[in-house]
Amino acid sequence: MSSIFSKIISGDIPCFKVAENDKFLAFLDINPNTKGHTLCIPKVEVDDFLDLDPELFKELINFSRNVALAIKNTIPCEKVALSIIGLEVPHVHVHLIPITDIKDVTFINKIKLEEDEFIDVSEKISLAYSSL
Numbered sequence: 001m002s003s004i005f006s007k008i009i010s011g012d013i014p015c016f017k018v019a020e021n022d023k024f025l026a027f028l029d030i031n032p033n034t035k036g037h038t039l040c041i042p043k044v045e046v047d048d049f050l051d052l053d054p055e056l057f058k059e060l061i062n063f064s065r066n067v068a069l070a071i072k073n074t075i076p077c078e079k080v081a082l083s084i085i086g087l088e089v090p091h092v093h094v095h096l097i098p099i100t101d102i103k104d105v106t107f108i109n110k111i112k113l114e115e116d117e118f119i120d121v122s123e124k125i126s127l128a129y130s131s132l
Helices: 004-010 054-072 113-131
Strands: 015-019 024-028 038-042 079-083 093-099
Touching: 004 024, 004 038, 015 054, 015 113, 024 054, 024 113, 038 054, 054 079, 054 093, 054 113
Parallel strands: none
Antiparallel strands: 015 024, 024 038, 038 093, 079 093
16 A cells, blocks of 8 residues: 555645655655654655665665755754654655754644745745755
8 A cells, every 4th residue: 555655756645845856755744843844755665764775775864964954054943853763654754853952853842834834945945955
């Protein structure tokens, strides 16, 4: 069965895309910890990052790093946290979370954004990514 992320990749479910290449996709988390919380995923559906081909894993981390740089250049924050948890969706995904406090990475305190805010943030991060 296809994961929700595979449906996003195929275009069956919309997303607020910030970056994409032939192997990876980055889009805003719709239930974010902070403004700019982004998910980076491989286009191949694999449940556990330990099952990814080691080279693909390295490429995912490099892709995620570039997206994190775009986030850092766009969203006011001290750092961009990286987390790979993998319990919510059976498809490898890297969380990139702009943080100013440790509570920003607890996955307990969520924020609500309006659609226009998601659009604005995704466009700004996408522009910063394309400028790298």
